[in-house]
Amino acid sequence: MARAQSPIQLIPQPVSVQPQTGVFTLTKSTTINYDQADGKAVADMLSQQLNVPTGFGFVAKPGKAGKIQLNLNTTSNAQLGSEGYTLDASPKGVTITANRPAGLFYGIQTLTQLLPKEIGSQATTTATWTVPAVKITDYPRFGxxxxxxxxxxxxxxxxxxxxxxxxxxxxxxxxxxxxxxxxxxxxxxxxxxxxxxxxxxxxxxxxxxxxxxxxxxxxxxxxxxxxxxxxxxxxxxxxxxxxxxxxxxxxxxxxxxxxxxxxxxxxxxxxxxxxxxxxxxxxxxxxxxxxxxxxxxxxxxxxxxxxxxxxxxxxxxxxxxxxxxxxxxxxxxxxxxxxxxxxxxxxxxxxxxxxxxxxxxxxxxxxxxxxxxxxxxxxxxxxxxxxxxxxxxxxxxxxxxxxxxxxxxxxxxxxxxxxxxxxxxxxxxxxxxxxxxxxxxxxxxxxxxxxxxxxxxxxxxxxxxxxxxxxxxxxxxxxxxxxxxxxxxxxxxxxxxxxxxNWPNFVRRMETHFERADIAQVNYSKAIYDAIVRTTMKDGKLHMELASEAPGLDIYYSIDDTMPDQFSTKYSQPVDLPEGPITLRVVTYRAGKPIGHLITLSRDALQKRIGRF
Incomplete structure (x- = not known):
């Protein structure tokens, strides 16, 4: 799939993301530490989350020198509240800091999204387990x-x-x-x-x-x-x-x-x-x-x-x-x-x-x-x-x-x-x-x-x-x-x-999450790639407009009972459909390859959706 892809594609988008230089590499010898007893449950969860796909066998331990370090503030950071966190990843390691265990929990969810998509695998797999260097400050808008x-x-x-x-x-x-x-x-x-x-x-x-x-x-x-x-x-x-x-x-x-x-x-x-x-x-x-x-x-x-x-x-x-x-x-x-x-x-x-x-x-x-x-x-x-x-x-x-x-x-x-x-x-x-x-x-x-x-x-x-x-x-x-x-x-x-x-930006991040969901065996809809077919009546003629949710798609259609592909009529502006028992067929492409479902609509179906969708 040809598209520009930043290495940091998080959902939901944090409050502040500042990319830094370099990567941290997770290996068998990486240590996971938590600085207070209240952080143990989250650290254990992170270890389990990492162990399945990596096969590394991490065991979280108390301490302050982990390559992945989970810290709870002794003095509360008012900006972070009860669910916020900071995440600081450098080539030397990753530190997640929060006021409460809930913040640490959300920090580890962000950390797993920074790792390669294979992190969602339900079996041991091979990947280069790197985290891009980044400074993140994050907390929720709503409780x-x-x-x-x-x-x-x-x-x-x-x-x-x-x-x-x-x-x-x-x-x-x-x-x-x-x-x-x-x-x-x-x-x-x-x-x-x-x-x-x-x-x-x-x-x-x-x-x-x-x-x-x-x-x-x-x-x-x-x-x-x-x-x-x-x-x-x-x-x-x-x-x-x-x-x-x-x-x-x-x-x-x-x-x-x-x-x-x-x-x-x-x-x-x-x-x-x-x-x-x-x-x-x-x-x-x-x-x-x-x-x-x-x-x-x-x-x-x-x-x-x-x-x-x-x-x-x-x-x-x-x-x-x-x-x-x-x-x-x-x-x-x-x-x-x-x-x-x-x-x-x-x-x-x-x-x-x-x-x-x-x-x-x-x-x-x-x-x-x-x-x-x-x-x-x-x-x-x-x-x-x-x-x-x-x-x-x-x-x-x-x-x-x-x-x-x-x-x-x-x-x-x-x-x-x-x-x-x-x-x-x-x-x-x-x-x-x-x-x-x-x-x-x-x-x-x-x-x-x-x-x-x-x-x-x-x-x-x-x-x-x-x-x-x-x-x-x-x-x-x-x-x-x-x-x-x-x-x-x-x-x-x-x-x-x-x-x-930002919708176009969200679509880019969403597409990386499609790939993550595939590996995690989580189902999802790809309807964002399908054409949107809208009709109105103008001057007694059936008027058709086509669109797509995902930016950058090419839409091709036929009304002559042929199956549309990238050599069919390319949609560029609204169309007045001719009289008669036509059937509209519409398909979307990206970078020369079909990406959406084929949509087939009779003239009767097109008339029934006037002013809808």
Whole structure:
């Protein structure tokens, strides 16, 4: 691949990178030392990380004269904070210095990115293990740098979750939001409520596109699913903590509760028997954000037994997760069953509220009291603003940035996670290539995201995260494909100074990370190399514009039923397509070699995408 490549290609980009002269060479005799006991765990992790690909057998030891030296400041460096570090590499060795072990941890992630790409190999390999001489000062822009993984739609085994967390930690993400319950499965053992996993963790087996699957049949076996025991949870929490990752659990209530109601139907308004949903069309959406549920999936806010149930759930969850937050969902709660329920009507009368929507505010208030009693803070999706919430609640803004702006102006802490920039389940490239789902989100748009909206005090923006909903993501390999490279882009949005962001520069660094990911056997999408096909109608003619995310690509196309290559028509300016039943074929090249997918679109398909993508 012909391209200019600097030896220092880091993601996320540090605050300051000053290349120096020469290289440090790692050999069998290189020593790894840490100057304080608190640095031992990170030094041990570095040794293990280096030993697999090099085969050198490093053992970290206490001391102050290591060729790779990890030091903790005795007097805190205010600039670095709790997660920053300095890295000084010269031909004589590498010194990483930080105030806290978290900073040392991030320093070693940068060090491994400075080493050759073979450092990611899962077996011993040969390489010249050199580190370019450089002085780096680095610290994060935001304190909350997260990725959410939904394990309800598809269950991800314990080892897959650990592997995913490990990848995130290498990118300096520090929060793993774990979406543990929804309509499609309850994934966490609650010992006082055994049916939640005996019934709620399992569903009928179905293959195909989510939303188009067949309803469960009476008596049909439910082999598909799984759950995490409390011991599994403890193990994963400890694994994450060792990598400076905080896990925020989510139990989605009062809507999105079909798996819970399959186990305990008496907690709904109708008390109807429901099944854990395998991905059927159980709701009708009306295009303006409103919808109707065909099957009840909401807890009954007027039933005291619901709050007794939630107290049991949150008692056990609070004991498993040491972080201060529990996410309680609050999104997409259908209130049609509440409106028809005598108990809900009586509660509304008692509370002197006229709108059924306000019952959600009452419900969330009760939930927050439960969490507060367990020493936890309530965190929810931006719908929790609608019914009124306490000043101490934290809001996750997902329906664009509007909810985040509103919440911040009311003095709430906010985590920005808008679907328009941060939904990793959305298509990354052309919908004829990626499996179709709700919307399209390209890496370049994700990279362009600015988490602090204009007119909002930055102190209320804790940070942001990407969300990976898994309706159509059945396994870790595909979860990786959907996460990267957009997850790399978000790592830089949340960690790096706003001023260093530069898309062409990021693309160059991203391409070196494609090579690193190949060796580490981490999957990713190459949609940035695919052509972007946009159409409009102008003066009654179908008008086509082609573009690419990666700079410097040549785009070739045909409309005469030939397969395009570098000898076909080269795109240079917008084109008016001729009348008739044409088929457009588009392909991208770089340096004379094909690089993107072939995209094929009929005239009908071109007309249907007018004004889209």
């Amino acid at each position: 909350w740098r997260g990725i959410m993984l939904d394990v309800s739609r598809h269950f991800f085994p314990k080892d897959d979750v650990k592997q995913y967390i490990d990848q995130l930690a290498k990118l300096k993400f520090n929060t793993f939001h774990w979406h543990l319950t929804d309509d499609n499965g309850w994934r966490i053992e609650i010992k006082s409520l055994p049916k939640l996993t005996e019934v709620g963790a399992w569903r009928v087996a179905r293959t195909g596109h989510y939303g188009d699957l067949a309803e469960p049949k009476p008596g049909e076996p439910t082999p598909y699913g799984g759950f995490y025991t409390q011991n599994d949870i403890r193990e994963i929490v400890a694994y994450a903590q060792a990598r400076n990752v905080t896990i925020v659990p989510e139990v989605d209530v009062p809507g999105h509760s079909m798996a819970a109601l399959a186990a305990y139907p008496e907690l709904s308004c109708t008390k109807a028997i429901v099944s854990v949903n395998p991905g059927t069309a159980f709701s009708e959406w009306y295009g303006n954000g409103t919808f109707k549920m065909k099957v009840e999936n909401t807890l009954n806010p007027s039933d005291e037994k619901v709050y007794e149930f939630l107290d049991k759930v949150f008692t056990e969850i609070a004991a498993l997760f040491p972080n201060p937050y529990i996410h309680v969902g609050g999104d997409e709660c259908y209130k049609g069953y509440w409106a028809q329920d005598p108990g809900c009507q009586a509660l509304m009368k008692k509370l002197n509220i006229r709108h059924v929507e306000d019952l959600q505010g009452y419900f969330m208030g009760r939930v927050e009291k439960i969490l507060t009693a367990k020493g936890k803070k309530l965190l929810g999706w931006d719908e929790i603003l609608e019914g009124g919430i306490s000043p101490t609640a934290t809001v996750m803004s997902w329906r664009g940035i509007k909810g985040g702006i509103e919440a911040a102006k009311e003095g709430h802490n906010v985590v920005m996670t808008p679907s328009t920039f941060a939904y990793l389940d959305y298509m990354q490239g052309d919908p004829t290539i990626d499996a179709p789902i709700y919307a399209n989100l390209r890496t370049q748009k994700t990279y362009s995201y600015e988490p602090v909206p204009d007119g909002v005090e930055a102190k209320y923006i804790l940070g942001g995260q990407g969300n990976l909903w898994t309706e159509q993501i059945p396994n870790l390999r595909y979860a990786e494909y959907m996460t990267y490279p957009r997850g790399w882009a978000l790592s830089e949005v949340f960690w790096s100074p706003k001023e260093v962001k």
